[in-house]
Amino acid sequence: METRKSKTVLLRSDIDALPIQEQNNIAYASKTADVMHACGHDAHSASLLLCAKILIELKGDFAGSVKLLFQPAEELSPGGAISVIKEKAYIALGTIPHIGQHVRPDIPVGKVGFRSGKFMASMDELFLTVKGKGGHAAMPEKIIDPVLIASHIIVAAQQLVSRMADPKTPSVLSFGKVIANGAINVIPNEVSIEGTFRTMDEDWRKIALEKLNKLVTTMAEAMGGSCELKINHGYPHLKNDSTLTEDLRIHAKDYLGEENVEELDQWMAAEDFAYYTQNNPACFYMLGVGNVEKNIASGLHTPTFNIDESALELGGGLMAWLAIKTLLV
Numbered sequence: 001m002e003t004r005k006s007k008t009v010l011l012r013s014d015i016d017a018l019p020i021q022e023q024n025n026i027a028y029a030s031k032t033a034d035v036m037h038a039c040g041h042d043a044h045s046a047s048l049l050l051c052a053k054i055l056i057e058l059k060g061d062f063a064g065s066v067k068l069l070f071q072p073a074e075e076l077s078p079g080g081a082i083s084v085i086k087e088k089a090y091i092a093l094g095t096i097p098h099i100g101q102h103v104r105p106d107i108p109v110g111k112v113g114f115r116s117g118k119f120m121a122s123m124d125e126l127f128l129t130v131k132g133k134g135g136h137a138a139m140p141e142k143i144i145d146p147v148l149i150a151s152h153i154i155v156a157a158q159q160l161v162s163r164m165a166d167p168k169t170p171s172v173l174s175f176g177k178v179i180a181n182g183a184i185n186v187i188p189n190e191v192s193i194e195g196t197f198r199t200m201d202e203d204w205r206k207i208a209l210e211k212l213n214k215l216v217t218t219m220a221e222a223m224g225g226s227c228e229l230k231i232n233h234g235y236p237h238l239k240n241d242s243t244l245t246e247d248l249r250i251h252a253k254d255y256l257g258e259e260n261v262e263e264l265d266q267w268m269a270a271e272d273f274a275y276y277t278q279n280n281p282a283c284f285y286m287l288g289v290g291n292v293e294k295n296i297a298s299g300l301h302t303p304t305f306n307i308d309e310s311a312l313e314l315g316g317g318l319m320a321w322l323a324i325k326t327l328l329v
Contacts, residue, residue, distance in 0.1 A: 008093065009326045010067040010280075011319055012100045012273060013048040014041045014074035023303040038305045040103035043289065043312060045070060047101060050316025055323065064327035067093065077125055077234040079272025097244055097326050098282035100273045101319055105297060107288030109308040112252055112318065113264040114285045116245040120238035121170065121198035122205050123270030124231055128153070128193040128216060132225040137185040144224040147180045150191040153216050153227060154178070160197075160212055171199045171208065172268050198268050200237045238274035241281040244326075248283050251325040255318055269300075287315045 022029050022036040030036045037043075048068055055066055073080030084090050107113055130153065132146035154175050165171040175195035182188035197212065199205050213229045220227035252261045264286060273284045289307035290297050298304040 007096070007327060008065040008067060009097045009099065009323050010069055010093065010276075011048060011051060011323055012069040012071055012098060012276070013044040014072075014080070015045050015070050016041060016073055016075050016080070018075055018301060020301070020303055024306055026306065036303070036305075038302060039075065039300050040289065040305070040307060041074070043103050043287075043307050043315065044101060046312050047287070047315030047319060050312065051319040051323070054317065054320040058320070058324065062324045062327055066323045066327070067096075074272050077123070077232055079235055079275065081235075081272040081275040085275055095280055097241075098273075098276045098280045099248070099319070099322055099326070100271075100276075100282070100284040101287050101315060102271070102284065103289040103300075103307055103311065103315075104286040105290040105299060105305065105307070107262065107286055107290060109288050109291050109311045110256070110314065111260045111262055111288040112256065112285055113262040113288070114240075114245055114249045114252070114283070115264040115266070116240055116242040118200045118237060118239050119264070119266060119284065120271050120274065121172070121200050121266075121268045122202065122237040122274070123234040124197045124205070124209060125234060126175075126193075126195045126197060126212075127230040127232070128195075129228045129230075130191045130193065130220055130225060131227070132187075132189065134182070134187045134189040137182075137187055140187075143187050145187050146189065146191045146225055147182065147187060149220050149223045149225045149227070150178065150180070150193055152223065153219055154193065156219055157212060157215060160208055160215070164211055165199075165204065165208065169199060169201045169204050170266060170268060171197075171204070173197050173212075196234075198270060200266065202236060205237075235270045235272045236274045236278065238271055238284055239277050240283045241277070244281045245283045245285075247326070247329065248285065248322050251322055252285075252318065255321045256314075287311055287318075 020036040130150045132144035135143040177194035289311040291308040
């Protein structure tokens, strides 16, 4: 294998899990209650270990260095990547190509997917506390109902996306947790709301959060209560380097066949691999692990998520192939 230039490339895998009780009846199901690899991080790690084995066997056939990063805490905001990039050992690497691989059950096993440019969204966690004056449900004139205020806030906040965002800029505002903790005839003093805001434009991200804060506080005040918004700033949006991604797409077609390499749409999920893409030529691509015939089709972050294990061989081999081809450019 002829080499043209010696350099360094970094391959990254994440290694944490999720607080989900697994419901799969499989030999490799989680043995720990309420902890599950529901996002495929065990598959990512297994693929990278296989990749390491292949690279060691072929180390005499290429020049350069391949760094393997097994990164913790991808699922825990603000993400493990932000800690990694502050480490002296990482800083010493300088600006180098970064390649990351993630499983996708909606892509059939045997296939992979790439997208150049903006690919995944930023993600900020939202924590709202709506305060009023609780009391008996039969005497609304003597209370300030935080449940009603919270309801109006949840509906009105959608204006952030429907009427304030540029329609060409992907934005998603979702509230997934609301706790009033009253009773059928008891209005509580406060209501807590939790959600996320996602977009693919960092300038709009900042403006949107400022607008959201103003909207929820003024609406609550107009209805006689108050609302405090706390924002846990999470990952930035993930942007794949166009040159590197197109090179890897070509290499993947050589390895798998053109029919097995797909063009992906933008995805509003978030990933802390985004931090690496800010200052490095980087590419985050998707590995197909779904198999409808084997009833392997559950989505990420679900209790029945699973993979077709044949994807592990492909994942490890492809990562090694892409690393070596990148070194030879």
